Amino acid sequence: MDTPTNTVLTVLLHEYGYTHQSLADDVNHVSGRIFGRPGAATDRDVRRWISGTVRWPTHRYLLPLAEIFDRPPEAMGFVPRGRTSRLPTPPAPVRPGQEEPVKRRAFLTASTAATLTLALRLEETPVRGHLTMADVDRITATIGRLDAHFTAIGGGALLTVATTYIDRLRETADGCTYGPRVEQALHTALSGLHSSAGWAAYDTGDNVTSRLHHAAALQTGILAKDGHAQARAWSDLSLQARAEGRHREALTINRTALQTRHARQDPRIAALLHSRLAIGHARLGDHNACARALLAAEMAHDRFDATAPPPPWLRFLDAAEIAGLAAIAHRATGRLPDAEKATAQTLRLLKPSMHRNRAYYGIQLAQLQLAQGDTTSAKATATAVDTTTVSSPRIAQRLAAIHHQLATA
Template sequence: MDTTRNAALEEWMAEHGHSSNSLAEAVNQALMQVTGKHGGLDGSSVRDWKAGRVRWPKTATRKALEDVTCVPVTALGFVPRHRPLPIPSPMPQEVSDMKRRNFVGGIAAAVAMASTARGTARRRLGMSDVDRLQQRFAEIVASDHRHGGQLDIEQRASALADQALNLQNSGGATQRVRSSLYASAAAFRSSAMWASIDGRRFEAAKTHMREAQALAEMSGEQAIKFRIWSHAGTLYRHTGRPADAFAANDVARNMHLTRRDPLFASLGLARQGAIHGAAQDPAGARRAFGQAQDAMLRADPADDRPVWMLAFYDQAELDSLALSAYLALGDFATAEFHGHRCLSTLRPHMVRSHAITTTRLAHAQLAQGMPEAATATALKVPVDAATQHVRVTRMLQEFGAALRATAAGSSAVQTWAEHVATWRTPA
């Protein structure tokens, strides 16, 4: 028996990110659609295909394979049993030349036909296309952490969401690839949503939110659904709608993902604590942050998580959310504690978060009657963040007004006025 390995099938599986087990399950699901019965295939069945031990699966299985892969099974390296490759036998010299020409000509014609078919067929989309989009998504996330809230980040993320959707229509793909493309589009749209929230462009954020939610549903991916609904909670918190903020954040917190991964549970609880702060509920805030801390301690750092989660959520972010909540509650000493702890562990790439936390810390210190210490803290905010990030600019303007109101005539007021005068108005 010929057991030449099926290289075409192996290449297709590698390109589309399938293991033997996942392909077997996909074909079983397709068989259910074709025959009404589960196929009963497992990883060993696919390994037999790859090894060449099974060269021509059963009719229903072949149909299911074509439904899953969107290509003929012969293009996947399977060979019909009734079409063995011809083996030329010895020929008399007087006829061998003619037959050899016919044989070679037939092969050439077949190759030409196959080449033409490949040229006219729609492009096959694979996980490599998804990987390229994921690289662009990582770049968007990095830009957000450096600059945050900028209109160009929102616009780039929106354009990449459209690019991911256009890719859906550029060729055939498996359901796995299509779901991943929808998840990528949802991820880009959620980044556009976040940039809008951070830049205080709330109407644009609502539009991005609705589109992101629809795309996430089509993807079926829990992590991106969590991100979008968690962002929705933040949007409503910033727009003074705590009831809606709780409702949106609860959608994220009640996903199965949060029961499987304590880090997602921790983020949902920390954002819940920030909403309790905005709603003037100190007991709720303390309870939520305590539970968020416990969940974070249970989380396994080795677990596989999406790039957006790995890039920002850690102890520093938990403390940043607590700083925001206790500042809103008027518990300025506790807010200052979390501000210092956040800055001590904040990762270098979190430039935007560093500016926001420093500004909030200055507010907490000023509210405790420490204008000199507060001014010294506020002076540490980089000029580009102070003048180009909408949230930071607004908070520093409020800081200056509060400083003049509570410490009029002090050296701190003069120092701050001289510092602000050096800022160049952004273009």
């Protein structure tokens, strides 16, 4: 009988930007931290996991894989062989008294940052010698994997990792020799990394640091002469302005971004910008303009090319996120039933790996239910929100606030 291919793991490799060899290398690095000595996985092992020849890897590989992709083995497409196939506890177990949720989240944040710094092999990016496009391609793949981790768990654990890598790439830019093409590509990579760092700072509630990184992302995008990077930076700056209550400025930035060539040509960027434009109009009380922007976002979403994979930073933008952004706009216009319906749709459509967004929109649904007087549903929704694998102080604060409101309702 033919062995079924592990299509889930295949998709994960694509989403995180791994080759067979780079995943094997990362598994060996993480295995070294967990077990005290590096593993011996090869690209052949990865191929055997994908082909289904090995349906449940040894625990020396299974534990690192669970940490790298931040999910249990079954969610990576592996098939248990019975009770003996349960994921074993890593060495150096947590001492008694350290299992409280707050301490567990703090441990998650620290261990995730340390693991990513090691697994992404940031120290291997050259800071001397001649830099080639192959080097920049590896840098870009690393940043893509960092973006994938943010999408899954949030930015609280990733700010240190991102800023550390920014410093490393600054050394690379100053210490290496390269031609004009490599220079532009390096600036593009730095722009994307600053955007990631800006989002990570936003998730920690540090608006000042977030704003600085988004501004740096725009600057390096201009140096790279990369319209796609500039459109991303403009989009992030508009959201930052909105988060700080500068709604008219956010609207102006959004309009500027929509006028760029890449926004006109790339329906994914257009959908994101129109969705955020709708929220801006809603916050300023222009309901008709909000409705027009939401329609434009839906029309742009209909033009997505499903055969062409989006860049890593835009992989979060799917039907679920479009519905979620529409819900935020509806809420701002006071259309709470429509906002609740769109938020519920978002939660139905979200991929299982989107832990951060699932927590974010779960809290939003509870807030909407409470605002409409449905305390019973709000309590059930808030209780079901799972933040154990999410590293986002901003989301944790929102969850604590809704629990406090429900306790006094």
